[in-house]
Amino acid sequence: MTAGDPGQDGGGRGHRVPRPGRGTAIVAAALLLIAVAALVRVQTAPEPAPAPRSDASTTPSPSSSPSPPVVAGPRPPxxxxxxxxxxxxxxxxMVVFGDYRCPYxxxxxxxxxxxxxxxxxxxxxxxxxxxxxPYRGEVSEQAAVAARAAARQDAFWEYGDALYADPDAWTSGTGEEFTRIAADLGLDTDRFREDVDDPELRSAVEDDMDFALGLGVPxxxxxxxxxxxxxxxxxxxxxxxxxxxxxxx
Structure with missing residues (x-):
């Protein structure tokens, strides 16, 4: 297996997570390789939806598939x-771990x-x-929540691309900055604002963050x-x- 150093030395192509006391990137990578031995498949389940709205149609969510047994490392959300x-x-x-403020x-x-x-x-x-x-801080977490709010209008990947395309447009992390991006994509901004405030989305982001830290993703x-x-x-x-x-x- 290959586990390259994602640091920035010599033209590195990744951002490394500063976690004092967790050891070197080699140790973290080794922990990751052990932990993912049973995680070839990705568990899927519908994200909790907001209360039905009279002005919006709803479609049934796909049924969840069973999670494979985890023999090492944290259970994947x-x-x-x-x-x-x-x-x-x-x-x-291919599972992608990312932070919207990461240039790599x-x-x-x-x-x-x-x-x-x-x-x-x-x-x-x-x-x-x-x-x-979202290891780069609160604004990164807010961006992640905003992208999940866009996902409720089937625009997750487009919203993520917009975040990456112009990070200077939302670096202060205000709600209106994220709403402006939603408007540019043609989303229902009233619904978007409601979904951004849904604590279930913040919890889902935190669960992913905890999972990545538990794996030792460097x-x-x-x-x-x-x-x-x-x-x-x-x-x-x-x-x-x-x-x-x-x-x-």
């Missing part, structure tokens, strides 16, 4: 279907992810699953490709190599 992309029958699942995550979302979507997701070979890892962006750890916004060829190796077993 469910991933809302809106935070997944691709066929649930895809042979490879932005580079991945801008450069590698669109190619992976075209080549693998849209052809049924890969499923993406997002997990929030920085962002970080990936699990069918359970194998992979760090940093690496060249597209590196992703292709690992995805195709996982695809062939």
């Amino acid at each position: 469910a991933v809302a279907p809106a935070l997944m992309r691709g066929s649930r029958d895809a042979p490879v699942t 995550c932005a580079a991945f979302a801008r450069d590698q992810q669109p190619e992976l979507v075209r080549e693998y997701v849209e052809t049924g070979r890969l499923r993406l699953a997002w997990r929030d890892y 920085g962002t962006p970080a990936f699990l490709i069918n359970g194998e750890a992979f760090f940093g916004a690496q060249p597209i060829e590196e992703f292709e190599e690992r995805i195709e190796a996982a695809e062939t077993g």
Whole structure:
């Protein structure tokens, strides 16, 4: 298994999480590799929805699939279907741990992810699953909550792309900044404001953060490709190599 150092030395492609007392990145990566041995699949369940609105139609959520037994490490929180992309029958699942204030995550979302979507997701070979890892502070957490609020209007991935595209537009973390982005995407801003204030979304973000810390994920962006750890916004060829190796077993 490959676990590259996501630090910034020598043109690094990832942000490392400062966690005094947790040891070196090598130790953290080793813990991660042990913990994900039984996490090849991603547990999915519908994210709790707000109370029905008379002015909005509702659609039934997909049924949840059972979680695989976890023999080491923390139990993974469910991933809302809106935070997944691709066929649930895809042979490879890539879990993405990211922070919307991380420039290396932005580079991945801008450069590698669109190619992976075209080549693998849209052809049924890969499923993406997002997990929030907002280690850069409160504004990062607010952005993560805002993206989950957008997910309730089926705009999670578009909202995330907008956050990455112009981080200076929301660095103060005010609600109106996030609402402005929602308006630019054509979302119902009244509903968006209500959903941003839903404590269940904040709790879901915190659960993802705790899960990542429990695994010892050393920085962002970080990936699990069918359970194998992979760090940093690496060249597209590196992703292709690992995805195709996982695809062939």
